[in-house]
Amino acid sequence: MASPLTAKESQSQTRTLHLDPLQDLNDALCSDHHQQQQEQQTFSYKSPLRCLTVRGPMVDNSELPFRMLCHKYRADAAYTSMLHSHIFTESEKYREQEFTTCMEVRPLFVQFCANDLEVLLDAGKRVETHCDYVDINLGCPQRIARRGNYGAFLMDNLPLIKSLVENLVQNLNVPVLCKVRIFPNLEDTIKYARMLEDVGCSLLAVHSRTRDEKDQKKVQANWEAIRAVKNALRIPVLANGNIRHMDDVCGCLEATGAGGVLSAESLLENPALFAGFQTAKWVAKNEESRKYGKLDQADLLVEYFKLCEQYPVPWRMIRAHVHNMLGDWFRIHPHIREDLNAQNILTFGFLYDIIDRLRELGAGVPLHLKDTNAETVSANRLFV
Numbered sequence: 001m002a003s004p005l006t007a008k009e010s011q012s013q014t015r016t017l018h019l020d021p022l023q024d025l026n027d028a029l030c031s032d033h034h035q036q037q038q039e040q041q042t043f044s045y046k047s048p049l050r051c052l053t054v055r056g057p058m059v060d061n062s063e064l065p066f067r068m069l070c071h072k073y074r075a076d077a078a079y080t081s082m083l084h085s086h087i088f089t090e091s092e093k094y095r096e097q098e099f100t101t102c103m104e105v106r107p108l109f110v111q112f113c114a115n116d117l118e119v120l121l122d123a124g125k126r127v128e129t130h131c132d133y134v135d136i137n138l139g140c141p142q143r144i145a146r147r148g149n150y151g152a153f154l155m156d157n158l159p160l161i162k163s164l165v166e167n168l169v170q171n172l173n174v175p176v177l178c179k180v181r182i183f184p185n186l187e188d189t190i191k192y193a194r195m196l197e198d199v200g201c202s203l204l205a206v207h208s209r210t211r212d213e214k215d216q217k218k219v220q221a222n223w224e225a226i227r228a229v230k231n232a233l234r235i236p237v238l239a240n241g242n243i244r245h246m247d248d249v250c251g252c253l254e255a256t257g258a259g260g261v262l263s264a265e266s267l268l269e270n271p272a273l274f275a276g277f278q279t280a281k282w283v284a285k286n287e288e289s290r291k292y293g294k295l296d297q298a299d300l301l302v303e304y305f306k307l308c309e310q311y312p313v314p315w316r317m318i319r320a321h322v323h324n325m326l327g328d329w330f331r332i333h334p335h336i337r338e339d340l341n342a343q344n345i346l347t348f349g350f351l352y353d354i355i356d357r358l359r360e361l362g363a364g365v366p367l368h369l370k371d372t373n374a375e376t377v378s379a380n381r382l383f384v
C-alpha cells in the first residue's frame with residue numbers, strides 16, 4: 001500500500017513526515033495488484049502526506065460497499081467490523097453475512113474478538129487468504145465485551161493477550177495487528193506495547209483513550225501517549241482518536257510520529273475525509289481559502305447506494321448510513337427524515353427519491369476542500 005500516491009502525486013508532495021517503519025509497512029501492505037490499480041487512477045487530489053490512512057473498524061458500519069466508498073476517497077486500507085471468533089468458526093451463515101470482501105478493496109484488516117487461542121487461530125485461518133492482516137480487538141470497552149471477556153477487558157489478563165497474539169503469529173500466514181487502548185499510566189502502556197511487539201505483532205493501532213474513557217466526544221485522545229509508544233517500538237504504529245479532517249491527520253502525524261492514522265466515526269458522516277473533504281463544521285469562519293469541493297454527502301450516498309445494489313447488505317446498515325451522511329440536511333428539512341423513519345421497508349427507489357426531494361428543496365450542504373487544486377476528484381478511482 002504502500003504508497004497510496006501515484007508517481008505524479010509523489011512528486012507534488014510537500015512534506016515527508018515518516019521514517020523507515022512506514023516504508024516497511026508500505027512494503028508489507030503493497031501488492032502488485034493494488035499498486036497497479038493505484039497507478040491507473042486519475043485522482044487529482046494532491047496529498048501533502050505520505051502516510052497510511054485507515055478506515056477503522058465499526059460494528060455494523062464496515063460492510064463492503066462502505067469500505068469501497070472510503071477506499072475510493074483515499075482510505076488506503078480498511079478494517080472489517082469486529083467478527084466474533086467463536087461464532088465465526090461455528091456458523092457458516094454468520095461468515096457469509098458478516099465477511100464479504102473483494103480483490104479491489106485491499107489491503108483489508110480482519111478484526112476478531114477472542115479469548116481462546118484455538119478458536120482465534122481457527123477463525124484467523126479461515127480468512128488468511130482473503131486479507132492482509134488479522135487483527136485482535138483489544139480495545140472494545142462496551143458492556144458486551146465485559147460480559148464476553150474480550151476487547152479492552154483482556155487488559156486485565158496480559159498473559160492471555162500475550163499467548164493469543166503469539167499463537168496467531170506463529171501459525172498464520174499473514175501478519176498480526178493489534179488494536180489497543182492505552183492504560184491510565186504511560187509506563188504500563190509502553191510495557192504493554194513492547195510485550196505485543198516482542199511476541200510478533202507487526203503493526204499496532206493505538207486508540208489513545210483508556211478503557212474508561214468511553215465518551216469519545218468528551219474525552220480528547222492522548223496523542224502524547226501515542227508518540228511515547230511509537231518511540232518505544234520498532235514496528236509501525238497507527239494513531240487513532242480525534243481524526244476528523246485532513247488537518248487533524250497532519251497534526252496527529254506531526255504530534256505522534258506515527259506511520260499512519262486510523263479514523264472511524266468521522267468517516268461515517270464524511271467518507272471522503274481522507275481525500276481532503278471536510279464538513280462545514282470544521283471550516284473556520286475566516287478560512288476563505290476553503291472552497292466548495294464540488295461534492296456533497298448526497299453525492300457520496302448515491303455512490304454508496306449504487307455499490308449496495310451491486311453488493312447487497314442489510315437495509316439496517318443502509319438506513320444508518322443515510323442518517324449519518326444526511327444528518328445536516330435533515331436538520332434543515334426534518335420532514336424528510338420523518339418520511340424516512342416512517343418507511344419500514346426501504347427500496348432504492350425510495351432512497352433515490354429522498355435525495356431528489358432534498359435537492360429540489362435546495363438543501364445542499366457542500367463539503368469543503370482546502371486545496372483548490374483538488375476540486376476535480378475523479379469518479380473513476382474505483383468501479384462505480
Ligand SMILES: Cc1cc2nc3c(=O)[nH]c(=O)nc-3n(C[C@H](O)[C@H](O)[C@H](O)COP(=O)(O)O)c2cc1C
Pocket residue numbers: 056057058059061081082111137138139140179207216240241242243262263264265266
Ligand atoms: C459505531 C462504532 C462502532 C465501533 N466498532 C468498533 C469495533 O468493532 N472494533 C474496534 O476495534 N473499534 C470499534 N469502534 C472504535 C473505533 O474503531 C475507533 O477506535 C474509535 O471510534 C475512535 O476513533 P474515532 O475518533 O476516529 O472515531 C467503533 C466506533 C464506533 C463509533
